[in-house]
Amino acid sequence: MTPTHRPRSPRGSGAALRAEILDATAELLARTGHSGAVSIREVSTLVGVSAPSIYRHFADKDELIEAVVARAFEDLSGAMHAAGDPALSAMSRLREQGLAYVRYALEHPAQYRVATAPAAEGGAVDRVLTSGAFQLFATTVRECMDEGTMTPGDPTPIVLELWAAAHGIASLLIAKPFLPWGEVEATANRVLAAACVGRAVLDLIGDAPEPDEITDWLDRLRRAPPAP
Incomplete structure (x- = not known):
């Protein structure tokens, strides 16, 4: 998957980025069919941010998957x-x-x-x-x-x-x-x-x-x- 580079998010846009992360994870779940095939790296690539940006919102992949399920x-x-x-x-x-x-x-x-x-x-x-x-x-x-x-x-x-x-x-x-x-x-x-x-x-x-x-x-x- 080719990384997508995105401009720096403006201050206060954390909620929007979190929603994008959840959307990307849901898309990967739909594409792969199970959570084992989803990784933080793939999510970050799809959203166009670094992995540390994902970790600012979710402690680990399990927490991210649980948020998608919730x-x-x-x-x-x-x-x-x-x-x-x-x-x-x-x-x-x-x-x-x-x-x-x-x-x-x-x-x-x-x-x-x-x-x-x-x-x-x-x-x-x-x-x-x-x-x-x-x-x-x-x-x-x-x-x-x-x-x-x-x-x-x-x-x-x-x-x-x-x-x-x-x-x-x-x-x-x-x-x-x-x-x-x-x-x-x-x-x-x-x-x-x-x-x-x-x-x-x-x-x-x-x-x-x-x-x-x-x-x-x-x-x-x-x-x-x-x-x-």
């Missing part, structure tokens, strides 16, 4: 917030937020892989429970409880289950794009709808029912006379 979580949260139509029911908004999550992952696959990869305890990469995306999911689950579509209680286990569904389909669509998924949006929609509705049904049947119990419940539902 920003990705902020962007993810923003995308999910934008998808929530207040005119919809809480259950519908939960599905729409899940779809926004999947779309973001597909549009930013490298950052998403790094954000969801195993990390040292306490690192920004693993601060899932305090992320805006998690908190938004939790708020909407509480609203489902208020509407009566989910049993009132601690929303955290439910959010983790729904997160697992969104992460699962997003990761598979990224890792195995050539499988016969059909229309991607429709596939993700079915998976997330099944997760949302399935959780509500489990609340009606009982926690962790056996498959035969679910079959019996469905049979009784089919045989029930239609409501007048």
